[in-house]
Amino acid sequence: MxxxxxxxxxxxxxxxxxxxxxxxxxxxxxxxxxxxxxxRGARGGPVPLTPxxxxxxxxxxxxxxxxxxxxxxxEDYRANDFPVRTVLIDSPWSTRYxxxxxxxxxxxxxxxxxxxxxxxxxxxxxxMTSMVNSxxxxxxxxxxxxxxxxxxxxxxxxxxxHQAKWWKGYGGFIDYTNPEAMAxxxxxxxxxxxxxxxxxxxxxxxxxxxxxxxxxxPYRKAHAGILTTRRYMDLYYREEYRHGLTMNPDFITMxxxxxxxxxxxxPEGFAPLDAAPVNWVGDNKHTWDDASRGLERAVRVIxxxxxxxxxxxxSDVGGYHGGGEIPPRLYIRWAQFSTFCGLFLNxxxxxxxxxxxxxxxxxxxxxxxxxxxxxxxxxxxxVVAGHEGGPPLMRPLxxxxxxxxxxxxxxxxxxEDADTRAVTLPAGRWRYWFDDARVIEGPxxxxxxxxxxxxxxxxxxxxxxxxxxxxxxxxxGDRDWKGFLALNLYPDGGDHTFRVRxxxxxxxxxxxxxxxxxxxxxxxxxxxxxxxILRVLAASKPAGVSLDGVVLDEGVAWRxxxxxxxxxxxxxxxxxGEYEIDW
Numbered sequence: 404m405x406x407x408x409x410x411x412x413x414x415x416x417x418x419x420x421x422x423x424x425x426x427x428x429x430x431x432x433x434x435x436x437x438x439x440x441x442x443r444g445a446r447g448g449p450v451p452l453t454p455x456x457x458x459x460x461x462x463x464x465x466x467x468x469x470x471x472x473x474x475x476x477x478e479d480y481r482a483n484d485f486p487v488r489t490v491l492i493d494s495p496w497s498t499r500y501x502x503x504x505x506x507x508x509x510x511x512x513x514x515x516x517x518x519x520x521x522x523x524x525x526x527x528x529x530x531m532t533s534m535v536n537s538x539x540x541x542x543x544x545x546x547x548x549x550x551x552x553x554x555x556x557x558x559x560x561x562x563x564x565h566q567a568k569w570w571k572g573y574g575g576f577i578d579y580t581n582p583e584a585m586a587x588x589x590x591x592x593x594x595x596x597x598x599x600x601x602x603x604x605x606x607x608x609x610x611x612x613x614x615x616x617x618x619x620x621p622y623r624k625a626h627a628g629i630l631t632t633r634r635y636m637d638l639y640y641r642e643e644y645r646h647g648l649t650m651n652p653d654f655i656t657m658x659x660x661x662x663x664x665x666x667x668x669x670p671e672g673f674a675p676l677d678a679a680p681v682n683w684v685g686d687n688k689h690t691w692d693d694a695s696r697g698l699e700r701a702v703r704v705i706x707x708x709x710x711x712x713x714x715x716x717x718s719d720v721g722g723y724h725g726g727g728e729i730p731p732r733l734y735i736r737w738a739q740f741s742t743f744c745g746l747f748l749n750x751x752x753x754x755x756x757x758x759x760x761x762x763x764x765x766x767x768x769x770x771x772x773x774x775x776x777x778x779x780x781x782x783x784x785x786v787v788a789g790h791e792g793g794p795p796l797m798r799p800l801x802x803x804x805x806x807x808x809x810x811x812x813x814x815x816x817x818x819e820d821a822d823t824r825a826v827t828l829p830a831g832r833w834r835y836w837f838d839d840a841r842v843i844e845g846p847x848x849x850x851x852x853x854x855x856x857x858x859x860x861x862x863x864x865x866x867x868x869x870x871x872x873x874x875x876x877x878x879x880g881d882r883d884w885k886g887f888l889a890l891n892l893y894p895d896g897g898d899h900t901f902r903v904r905x906x907x908x909x910x911x912x913x914x915x916x917x918x919x920x921x922x923x924x925x926x927x928x929x930x931x932x933x934x935x936i937l938r939v940l941a942a943s944k945p946a947g948v949s950l951d952g953v954v955l956d957e958g959v960a961w962r963x964x965x966x967x968x969x970x971x972x973x974x975x976x977x978x979x980g981e982y983e984i985d986w
Contacts (some may be wrong), residue, residue, distance in 0.1 A: 447637075447675030450714040451644070452790040452865045454653045455783045455906030456526050456750040457602075457681050458715065459488035459771050463750030465723075468495060470510040477525070479756040485769055486776045486875070489526040491604055491657075499547045500536040500571050506543045508534040512748070517598040528602040528657060529595060533609050534638050535560060536574035541668060551575060559584035562623040567614040576612055578680075579638040580627035589646060596647070602655040602681070603647060607662075607673055633671075640674040651898070652907075657681040657746075660708035660716055666736060667678045669766060672711050681746055684708060688725030689753060691733060691820050693817060697722060698737050699818040702804050705744065711808065714789040716797065717746025724752040729855040731764050732855065736817050738768040739858040742775040743814045745796050767856050770876040777877060780869040780888065784903055785809040787910035802827035804850075811866035811899075812836070825850045826858050830862035832895060839893070839940065840968060854896040866893045867901035867916050872936075878967070879938065888914070888935040896921040905931055928980035937972040939984065948972055 413745040464476055473490060474823045480487050492690045492820040496922040498504045520527050537551035544550075551574060555564045560575035567574065578584045590871040612632045613621035621632040630638075640658055647654035656676035660682035674682065684704040690697030708716050718739045721729040741747045749755060749772075757765050785796045805815045805827060813833065828845035835843070837857045842864055853859055860870065868891040872880035880889055886905065904910035919925040926937060944963040948955045948970070955961050961972040970984065 404913070414958045435629045447677040447679075448712060449792060449968050450676050450712065450790055450795070451678070451680040453786050454655065454909060455779055456488055456653065457655050458779050458782050458786065459746045459747075459776055460486050460743060461489040461491055461528075461746070462487045462755065463493060463748075463752065463812060464755045465489035465493050465750065468493060468509060470513075470516045474519075476756060477523075479758050483757050483765060483769065486772055487525070489528055489601070490520060491528045491530070491748075493604065493750075494571065494606075495529045495539075495542045498543045499550065500542065500574060501531050501591075502541050502547075502550070503531075503594050505595065508543060514598060517595075519599070521599050525766065525986075526601040527599070528604055528655070529600055530604040530606060531604045531612055531643075532569075532571070533577045534569065534571070534574035535577055535853075536572050537566060538572040538574075540572050541962045554587075557583070557587075559587055561612065561635065563626045565623065567608075567611045569609075569611055576609070576623070578625050579628070579635075580625045582624070583779075585642075592646075596650045597652075601651060601653065602657060603643055603655050604659045605640060605643055605674070607659045608634045610669065610673065612636075635766045635770060636669075636673065637675050637678075640678040644678040644680070655680045657683060660684055660711070661704045661819050662686070664703050665707045665710070672708065672713065676712050677788070679713055680715065681711050682708060683746060683748055684716065684718050686723040687718055689722040689727065689729045689733065690725060691818070695725075698733060698740070699804075702740060702818050706797065706799040706806055707802065707808045709795050709799055712795055714795045716747030716785055717741055717744040717748045719751040720749040721753060722751065727753075729753045731761050732820060734760065734764055735767050735855055736858075739771050740814075740816045740884050742771040742778075742858070743812065743816075743860065745807045746785065747772065747775045758764045770856070771858075773874050773876045776870075776871045777872050777879065777889075779906070780871055780903060781811075783906050783910065784869065784901070786904075787904040790910075791858065800827075800829065801972040803929075807861075810864045811868055813863070813977055815861075817853065817859065822852050822854065824853055826861070828861060831860065833861040834864055834893065836860040836862050842909075862893060864893050865895035865897050865899045865918075867891070867899055868893075869901065869903045869916070869917055880936070884936060886934060888933045890916055890926075890935060891936050892918055892926065892937060894918060894921050894924050894940065894941045905933070923983050923985040925983070926982040928977075932977065932980070934975045936974070937970070939970040939972070942967060942968060943968045943986060946985050948985075949977050950968060950974065951981055 416489055461479060496506060498506050510516055526903055535551055535554045537548040539545050539547060554560055555575060561578045565575060567754055577588050612623055612635045613619040622629050644656040660672050661684055662668050682700055687701045688696045693699040718743050721734045730853050782796060789795050800806055804818060808814050815824055817824050827845060827848040830846050833843045833845055870889040871891045872884040873882060875881040900915060900917045903914045903916060905912045914928055914930040917927045948961045963970050
């Protein structure tokens, strides 16, 4: 009787052991090869050096996709004085996916088109995937079965004639392990790379390598042997970035970081960190809430991506899609959040010509677009430091959706359709970016209202914030400041240093800015010399300002603005770069 009573316990133990073995089998054989391991830190690395041009404002649309409309969109931005450095041309721009032949019905005289964009100072990024399609729903050549079959017969595709259904039709996957396949593929790409294209938007079809009719089997036979889906993804992102750099040393790839909050989605991120110079999250909708993949989802996933170590991250301003128009308040708040992301990407479905938006949207989004551009020296300096092993540009904090943007700025994004926001400031002395007269002592949590033309951004007292200023929209400077490095200084009586990395040589040259004391305030610039403007927060007009021991003339070399409480010192040339400011 005793032995019989023990049987249910034995069966339970056997069942638990079987369940553990089964779960381990499913994870090791099915989940890990497809998704990768839940990260314990950065996978890959160090992060690449993102060129400064990729930190400036991007624009694109995904409703028309023609040369004529691209030029109309850019002219609309120029006419309304919006800054744009990069134009992203999404699909469909080629005759098939992915033959890299420009569809001349959509983009007539492509050589002239690309040359015009280059002559007007734009960078160009083209959309692509690793697919060789047999069927294309929206390109000039819809039936490409002969082209696909020829590539499969030559052994250029992973899994031979295996095809996956994806959002742009049916196709196979180029085999990155086959040298002959790569020679063919690079020959196709040369058609546009030699026209000066500056980057690829690498969309995420590589994740579908293991897709079959009914389930995922995350293994495919390639030229070099069996590939897992995760391994194929890594090859896709790394090989396209590596090859692009051989064509253009300033080349970037824009790839997906995460698309769902951790630990869902691809918990290690789509692109490995060492092949992720620019990243976006998506596809977000023209909504606010997390559940519908709105603004809150974008905020959450961007910060999760930053936790993994991605350095330059953003989202489609206003959301990528969702039907109907983008609500004006949502568009404004999304643009404000994107101002304090490494990637400012205004594009997707919906009206993107700013002249067609409301006057309020046009004015506020223009101001914040210029603020993002002004912050490029600050961002780039941190991006270089991240590339050299420092922390990423965005650093999530414990408070809900709070993060440090570099060392000096704290951002608490507005993610709901409300003007009030609870803000938690950590220990230290902080100032509100849009009204910095008062010091706020942390740690402290408070709730306040943020008008639609302001945003919850706080600057650390003692900060040195390098900027480029070309317009008066942000009230920091004006057009006369163009060509000067503007140093926004917040003296607190302590000693502070900031290394400004200069973008014209990809950060190899630098200027170290040191700020010490309060009365007198000592400012020193060491390293690469640049024309610069000191913009110093000061409660009162100084008694005198000297540079390298020479007293500067008020009204000529410096002035004090009592309304903004700022001392402005303008310098075009200097010897040692030592300022003394006395009160």
